[in-house]
Amino acid sequence: MLKKVYNIIFIVLFMAIISLPLIKANWKSGVVSEDENRYLTDTPKLIENGRFNPDFTSDVESWFKDNMGFRKYLIDTNARLQYEVFGRMLNKSNYYIGRHGDFIYATDAMIADYAHLNLRSDERVAQIGQSYQTISDWLGDKGIKFYNVQCWDKHSIYPEQFMASVNQIGDTSKTDQVVNYIKNNTTVNEISLKEMLLDKKKSYEVYSHYGDPTHWTERGAYFGYQYIMEKINEDNHNMYNILSEDDYDITVEDKGITLNGFIHEKDMMETFAIRNPKAVKADKSLMGEFGEDERHSIWINKDAGNDTRLLLMCDSYINSFIVEDFAESFSEVWLVWGDYTKDLDKVIELFNPDIVIYECAERVDRSDAVVEFADKIK
Structure with a gap:
């Protein structure tokens, strides 16, 4: 019985964790990423110009990659780890760390x-x-x-x-x-x-x-x-x-x-x-x-x-x-x-x-x- 309760708790927690990025996602259109200096992908449409959107699946994938919850935090954390631990620069493709730490x-x-x-x-x-x-x-x-x-x-x-x-x-x-x-x-x-x-x-x-x-x-x-x-x-x-x-x-x-x-x-x-x-x-x-x-x-x-x-x-x-x-x-x-x-x-x-x-x-x-x-x- 106790094992069953643990399994239910685990499933609930697991579902909550994987749902959070969607719950906290950005649902607005025309949002600009200041770090990347570009517009994020707009919310996909199932029906476009009165017709079924054949690219809906790929549009959803692109939208989620751009707008999932905690995206900025994850990107910043990764960039910080790469810089502090490995001496690498991310998100700025033409910026590097020199052999003595110079930008x-x-x-x-x-x-x-x-x-x-x-x-x-x-x-x-x-x-x-x-x-x-x-x-x-x-x-x-x-x-x-x-x-x-x-x-x-x-x-x-x-x-x-x-x-x-x-x-x-x-x-x-x-x-x-x-x-x-x-x-x-x-x-x-x-x-x-x-x-x-x-x-x-x-x-x-x-x-x-x-x-x-x-x-x-x-x-x-x-x-x-x-x-x-x-x-x-x-x-x-x-x-x-x-x-x-x-x-x-x-x-x-x-x-x-x-x-x-x-x-x-x-x-x-x-x-x-x-x-x-x-x-x-x-x-x-x-x-x-x-x-x-x-x-x-x-x-x-x-x-x-x-x-x-x-x-x-x-x-x-x-x-x-x-x-x-x-x-x-x-x-x-x-x-x-x-x-x-x-x-x-x-x-x-x-x-x-x-x-x-x-x-x-x-x-x-x-x-x-x-x-x-x-x-x-x-």
């Missing part, structure tokens, strides 16, 4: 970059390098100075922090190939920030341990701005003001990012704020069609001490960190995203700059656009 961002293409598995042929390297020469000469004929700036991803400055499971072949990447060719075989003003950052990392964090792994720190960005400006001043009799550390209010705060909603490692980093900025943002209507892109901007500085107009054709390494710094050094600055490389001639016609800085992050391969534009202007 690493790496797409498949970036892993190939690090491992040197995607080197270019000598012919392709020469084609890209000579395309930069063509662009530099074309701008030079218009009286415009051209500087090609190469920014680098974290794995090139801190290779020792990358995942131990990825081996590096040789010491030359596909970006190194192009930079070296330009330096040795062209007259292009090539500004590669790699050696400078490798030197600065001995004393400073130029990329963070647990902060945004896709960009440099504000300290690293300041060094980048300073280095680029020094190179420009070498060609222009030191005529441009370069901000010093005394021109900033420098504070320290936690810049560690949060992944999976709970993975957070404190990372106390510097924040640079220009103390007395002279440059102001201006109306983008002068940019014509290019003013419609919210990433673009115009900066005017009546106290720059020069009448030089600078075009920054770049990406987030400059746009998110040091465009305001450049604006303190020149009378007018236009920032246009590198996605518009093929339209550089149109931008030049609108703005008529004195200097063009063309900047790319290592992971942003715009070589096809550079070659295409060079062919266009030949």
Whole structure:
């Protein structure tokens, strides 16, 4: 008799346990999963558009996987165990834990970059390098100075922090190939920030341990701005003001990012704020069609001490960190995203700059656009 009671209790408890995920399921439509940044599957319909839904069974399965009760708790618990116990990152397919615990961002293409598995042929390297020469000469004929700036991803400055499971072949990447060719075989003003950052990392964090792994720190960005400006001043009799550390209010705060909603490692980093900025943002209507892109901007500085107009054709390494710094050094600055490389001639016609800085992050391969534009202007 007692055994029968135990069996009944067991069955009741078992049914309750397996029913809870359904009882606590989400029955609302249009719900967004914040962790996954997507809509969850809506409640399935047996009758759809007046007819029997032939996919009802598979729709129910998809709905249950997305909406079962305690789903978020189970996902978070699994992610926490994977991170704390095994040092793995879940739900963020391009985020990894480096060999010394650093947060690493790496797409498949970036892993190939690090491992040197995607080197270019000598012919392709020469084609890209000579395309930069063509662009530099074309701008030079218009009286415009051209500087090609190469920014680098974290794995090139801190290779020792990358995942131990990825081996590096040789010491030359596909970006190194192009930079070296330009330096040795062209007259292009090539500004590669790699050696400078490798030197600065001995004393400073130029990329963070647990902060945004896709960009440099504000300290690293300041060094980048300073280095680029020094190179420009070498060609222009030191005529441009370069901000010093005394021109900033420098504070320290936690810049560690949060992944999976709970993975957070404190990372106390510097924040640079220009103390007395002279440059102001201006109306983008002068940019014509290019003013419609919210990433673009115009900066005017009546106290720059020069009448030089600078075009920054770049990406987030400059746009998110040091465009305001450049604006303190020149009378007018236009920032246009590198996605518009093929339209550089149109931008030049609108703005008529004195200097063009063309900047790319290592992971942003715009070589096809550079070659295409060079062919266009030949």
